[in-house]
Amino acid sequence: MEISDNDIKKTRTFAVSLFAFSVLFSVTAVEAALFLLAGALVFERCQAGELPLLFRQSAGQPLFRLWMFYLAAGLFSAVFALNKGPAFAYLPSDLIKYLCFTVLLSSMRKEILDTMLDFYAAGAVLTAAVGTGHVAWFFSSFGTFYQRAGAFLNPVRFGEVMVIAFAFVLSTALLPPKSWLPVRRKYHLAAIVLIFVTILLTRTRGSFLGLAAIPAFMFAIDSQLRKRLAAWIAALILIGTLAAVLNPHLRGRIVNTYTGLRGTADSPSPGRLETVGNKDSVGINIRMELWKLGFAMFKDHPLSGIGPANIKSSFKTYHPGPLGIQEIWGSVHNLYLQHMAERGIIGLTALLALFGGMFALALKNFRAERNAYTLWALALLPAYFIMNVTEISFQHVHTSFAVFLALAASTNSVIKENAA
Incomplete structure (x- = not known):
């Protein structure tokens, strides 16, 4: 059966649109979109008799060697894992991440980017509106801002997703496509405020750090944007201050970040930590204890770590008592310490090399062309x-x-049409 090039293009556009729209809130939908996109790519190459070319292009993508190093480091760690079952079971998730980047890079042609932009913006606004609406409903029902924004996801993950979306809408507002009408620009300006407020309502400290880093880094790297950025930074600080004044739970979360860190204490008894400090600083203290635990695992297994996905099965060995309200934790809540504990120094080196390569690629793209995609x-x-x-x-x-x-x-926004 032969499918026309136009039908393949429509399938690819639909898959990219679904991916961009759903990546903010649905694992099922975004993975379905990814596999549909991969299927369209393979079918297109098979129909053209160019399947070997697809593999050559995959091997030629700019981060291929760094991805192979990362995947090999994970496999090495799994071979020497304390509990090999969960270690090998986890490895496909690493492979899927590699496939995700490779498929997007190969499929998201330049002509699809504007469509992707529209659907991602729509998904971001919808997700933020639902999250903020959840908090507003709770306040109208119970008269308190105790509820944290967390539509579709827990507040921590939700906050991180919103930070990524914030970087997107701020980039499009600062460097909008030339073809945009004023109404689209106003839509993205309104989205900045909505997403910013939503992040504040998650009351997630890690997201606050990421939120602050985005305009600060933009200010540092692009002198041409500084005047407009300064106005936006001032406006967002004003909005954030007003939100903290109106929401005592948000205000307490910010203030207790310092007092919680300063008040971090050792466990009440060896190997036990139930709650330390007030309720706003317990999360900080639990993380500090988890970080100590992760480093202890690394010291015992410095080369290959205890194995991917092995923290949960090894937790009681390093922490016999409960930690907070949980008896066992499967994460040390720090990606770098997690890799040190699970994959050793080799795994951490592979991760840092991959992250360094990603940043170098983004910087190269931005230097090649200043646009909303490269700035994002x-x-x-x-x-x-x-x-x-x-x-x-x-x-x-x-x-x-x-x-x-x-x-x-x-990457694809700076590729010349004939090269694509």
Whole structure:
């Protein structure tokens, strides 16, 4: 059966649109879109008799060697894992991340980018509106801002997803496509405010750090944007201050970040930490304890680590008592310490090399052409790296896939039509 080139193009456009729209809130939909996109790509090459070319192009993508190093490091760690079952079972998730970036890079042609932009913006606004609406409904029902924004996801993951979207709408507002009408520009300006407020309502400290890093990094790298950025930064600080005044839970979250860190204490008894400090600083103290635990695992297994996805099965060995309200944790809530603990120094080196390659590619793209896509990827990555200090965002679909979307869009936006 032969399918026309036009039908393949429509399928590819639909898959990219679904991917961009759903990456903010649905693992099922975004993975379905990814596999549909991969299927369309393979079918197109098979029909043209160019399947070997597809593999050559995959091997020629700019991060191929760094991805292979990362995948090999994970396999090496799994071979020497303490518990090999979950270690090998986890490896396909690493492979899917590689396939995601490769498929997006190969499929998201330049002519599709504007469509992707519209659907990602729509998904971001919808997700932010639902998250903010959830908090507003809770306030109208109970008269308190205790509820955190977290539509479709837990507040931490939701905040990270919104930070990625914030980088996107700020980039499009600062460097809008020349073809945009004033109404589209106003839509994205309104989206900046909505998404910013939504991030504040998640009350997630890691997201706050990422949120602050984005305009700060933009200000540092592009002197031409500084005047407009300064106005936006001032406006956002004003909005944030007003939100903190009106929302005592948000205000307490910000203030207790310092007092919680200063008040971090050792466990009440060896190997136990239930709650330390007030309720706003317990999360900080639990993370500090998890970080100590991750480093202890690394010291015992410095080369290959304890194995991917092995923290949960090894937790009781290093922490016999409960931690907070949980008996066992499967994450140390720090991507870099997680890799040190699970994959050793080799795994951490592979991760840092991959992250360095991603940033270098984004910087190269931005230097080649200043546009919304290249600014999005370049400003997003430092914030993403920072957010991974308090979470393991790279290991979650919603966040990692969105970052790959930004980097693929950035790369393809500077490719000449004949090269594509």
